[in-house]
Amino acid sequence: MSGLRAKHKADRHQRILEASAELFREAGYEGSKIEAIAAQAEVSVGTIYNYYQNKGDILVAIVSMEVNAVLRAGRGVVANPPTNVGDAIDTLIGIYVEHSLIYLSKEMWRQAMAISMQQPESPFGRTYTALDRALTDQICALIVRLQDLRHVSADADGRALGELVFNNMNMMFIEFVKQADATINELRAAIRRQNRVLLDAISV
Amino acid sequence: MSGLRAKHKADRHQRILEASAELFREAGYEGSKIEAIAAQAEVSVGTIYNYYQNKGDILVAIVSMEVNAVLRAGRGVVANPPTNVGDAIDTLIGIYVEHSLIYLSKEMWRQAMAISMQQPESPFGRTYTALDRALTDQICALIVRLQDLRHVSADADGRALGELVFNNMNMMFIEFVKQADATINELRAAIRRQNRVLLDAISV
DNA sequence: CCGAAAAACTGAACCAATTCCAAATTTGAG
DNA sequence: CTCAAATTTGGAATTGGTTCAGTTTTTCGG
Numbered sequence: 240m241s242g243l244r245a246k247h248k249a250d251r252h253q254r255i256l257e258a259s260a261e262l263f264r265e266a267g268y269e270g271s272k273i274e275a276i277a278a279q280a281e282v283s284v285g286t287i288y289n290y291y292q293n294k295g296d297i298l299v300a301i302v303s304m305e306v307n308a309v310l311r312a313g314r315g316v317v318a319n320p321p322t323n324v325g326d327a328i329d330t331l332i333g334i335y336v337e338h339s340l341i342y343l344s345k346e347m348w349r350q351a352m353a354i355s356m357q358q359p360e361s362p363f364g365r366t367y368t369a370l371d372r373a374l375t376d377q378i379c380a381l382i383v384r385l386q387d388l389r390h391v392s393a394d395a396d397g398r399a400l401g402e403l404v405f406n407n408m409n410m411m412f413i414e415f416v417k418q419a420d421a422t423i424n425e426l427r428a429a430i431r432r433q434n435r436v437l438l439d440a441i442s443v
Numbered sequence: 444m445s446g447l448r449a450k451h452k453a454d455r456h457q458r459i460l461e462a463s464a465e466l467f468r469e470a471g472y473e474g475s476k477i478e479a480i481a482a483q484a485e486v487s488v489g490t491i492y493n494y495y496q497n498k499g500d501i502l503v504a505i506v507s508m509e510v511n512a513v514l515r516a517g518r519g520v521v522a523n524p525p526t527n528v529g530d531a532i533d534t535l536i537g538i539y540v541e542h543s544l545i546y547l548s549k550e551m552w553r554q555a556m557a558i559s560m561q562q563p564e565s566p567f568g569r570t571y572t573a574l575d576r577a578l579t580d581q582i583c584a585l586i587v588r589l590q591d592l593r594h595v596s597a598d599a600d601g602r603a604l605g606e607l608v609f610n611n612m613n614m615m616f617i618e619f620v621k622q623a624d625a626t627i628n629e630l631r632a633a634i635r636r637q638n639r640v641l642l643d644a645i646s647v
Numbered sequence: 648c649c650g651a652a653a654a655a656c657t658g659a660a661c662c663a664a665t666t667c668c669a670a671a672t673t674t675g676a677g
Numbered sequence: 678c679t680c681a682a683a684t685t686t687g688g689a690a691t692t693g694g695t696t697c698a699g700t701t702t703t704t705c706g707g
Contacts, residue, residue, distance in 0.1 A: 244654075244703060251655095273694060283657045288695070353557040359621035368621065399637045406614035406637075407607050417563035417572065433603045433610075440644030451673085451684090477664065487686045492665070 254280040255290055259297045260342075268298060268350040292362060295354035299363040302343065302351045306370045309338050310377060317381045324390050325438050329431060331381055332408055335374070336415075336423055345416040352413065375405040395441045407433055456494055458484040463501045464546070472502060472554040496566065499558040503567040506547065506555045510574045513542050514581060521585045528594050529642050533635060535585055536612055539578070540619075540627055549620040556617065579609040599645045611637055 258279035262271040273294060277284045291297045312334050320327040339348070355367035379401030385391040408430055415426045462483035466475040477498060481488045495501045516538050524531040543552070559571035583605030589595040612634055619630045 242704095247655085247703090272692095284694090285657050285696085286655075289655065294694070349560045349563070353560040356553045356557040356560070356617070356621065359553070360623075364621070368618075396636065396640055399640050403607065403611050403637050403640060407610040410610035410614050413560070414572075417560065417568070419564075432600065433607045436600055436603050436607060436644060437641065440640060446675095455685095487688095488665090489667090489687070490685055493684075498664070 251280070251282055251286065252290055255282065255287055255297065256300060260301055263298070263301070263347055264344060267344070267346050268294075269346075295350070295358070295363050296361075298347060298351050298354065299366050302347070303366060303370065305338070305342050306374070309335055310373055312338070313377050317377060317384055320381060320384060320388070320390075322388070322390055324385055324442050325431075325434065327381060327385060327390070328378075328404060328434055329427075331378065332404075332430060333427065335408070336412065336426055339412070340423070345419065348412075348416040352416075371405075371409065374409075375402060378405045391441050400437065400441065403437065404434065455484070455486055455490065459486065459491055459494055459501065460504060464505050467502070467505070467551055468548055471548070471550050472498075473550075499554075499562070499565075499567050502551065502555050502558065503570050506551070507570060507574065509542070509546050510578070513539055514577055516542070517581050521581060521588055524585060524588055524592070524594075526592070526594055528589055528646050529635075529638065531585060531589060531594070532582075532608060532638055533631075535582065536608075536634060537631065539612070540616065540630055543616070544627070549623065552616075552620040556620075575609075575613065578613075579606055582609045595645050604641065604645065607641065608638065 255276065258276050259271065262276055262279060265271075266275075273284055273287060276297075277287055280287070287297075291300070313331055316327070316331045316334065321330055343351075351367065355364045358364045359368065379398055382391060382395075382397045382401050382404075386393050386395070386397055391397075411426060411430050411433075415421045415423075459480065462480050463475065466480055466483060469475075470479075477488055477491060480501075481491055484491070491501075495504070517535055520531070520535045520538065525534055547555075555571065559568045562568045563572065583602055586595060586599075586601045586605050586608075590597050590599070590601055595601075615630060615634050615637075619625045619627075
């Protein structure tokens with residue numbers, strides 16, 4: 240594929256993405272009709288379906304960008320964690336949840352999760368699952384790092400621990416986006432309390 | 444409202460529910476058209492919408508019955524738990540997951556969860572959230588019971604611990620229903636491994 | 648520069664859930 | 678038995694995501 244065609248393709252991808260992101264935030268995911276996205280992006284409805292399998296696919300592209308940004312930010316913590324185990328985990332989780340509503344609304348998160356559940360085998364579903372997996376891996380990496388630094392007992396099952404921490408956080412996050420009036424601070428406090436149970440088991 | 448009318452109402456509710464359960468299992472949730480349900484239940488489409496707000500509402504009614512059955516079964520374990528803490532939790536979780544696919548398919552679970560996420564404020568969403576809550580409470584009750592019996596240290600945060608166990612199990616269950624080829628035994632083994640981390644922290 | 652062939656675009660048609668409505672039926676009270 | 682209220686019926690209209698057949702654009706060998 241050469242010049243012009245590739246350029247058009249990139250342009251249109253971008254236009255569709257920008258139009259969608261804008262509309263999703265303004266009118267919500269359900270409130271954004273495909274026709275409206277098409278009009279805003281100055282392409283036809285059919286073209287959108289050339290670029291994305293379905294409406295949900297557009298959403299996942301946006302969610303992916305967000306989660307990848309968070310994963311990058313998390314790397315710093317893993318490389319250089321606070322020496323206190325509780326603080327280390329809390330810092331990483333803080334990065335995740337504090338960023339969560341900057342580009343995405345609660346409704347967008349809910350829709351994204353719902354679609355990944357309905358269609359786990361679709362490209363969308365796979366991508367979303369892969370993102371969850373990457374977050375889990377990052378938490379596990381942090382714990383292994385803390386074990387290397389002798390802040391966590393070496394005979395703890397790092398993988399299991401990381402999964403436990405991630406799964407709990409993720410479930411709490413799900414409840415958070417389901418409740419319109421829940422705040423990020425409440426969420427973090429609740430997770431902190433839950434994690435405290437674990438810390439006793441593993442701190443050196 | 445007296446006799447006959449109430450009876451008919453109950454009959455129709457029942458017929459719609461049975462027809463739906465059968466079709467959902469045979470053809471899947473998405474594959475079951477409302478018209479087909481109506482035909483099977485021998486009522487008109489309009490009548491279905493008299494009894495249930497939407498298709499998802501029917502599904503939650505079925506899921507509710509299932510979860511309530513599981514909650515009843517769980518009460519026995521809470522009343523009379525195995526003395527070993529790991530066994531106690533494992534037994535309760537065993538009841539939950541072993542029953543999960545008897546009346547519901549993985550697809551039905553996925554749809555139910557997805558809908559509860561998309562519409563957390565709808566009657567459906569509220570009911571589903573309440574069921575999750577009831578399961579959490581039951582796990583917490585088990586742990587408090589074990590504390591009373593001196594099998595779990597009295598100064599552990601029972602509520603936080605129960606939430607952690609439930610949230611982890613629930614997340615693992617979500618992954619389980621997303622993967623077509625995941626087995627219940629694999630699921631239980633994975634959860635057992637994760638819970639082991641916790642047991643060290645709290646066993647007396 | 649020309650004329651296929653491939654790729655991409657378009658928007659009207661399709662499908663299934665949901666809503667709406669007027670007519671028919673059933674029920675319960677008097 | 679009769680009437681009024683409640684409920685059911687089924688078909689038409691609506692809605693919004695998705696598909697598809699036909700058209701336009703882009704590419705590329707000669």
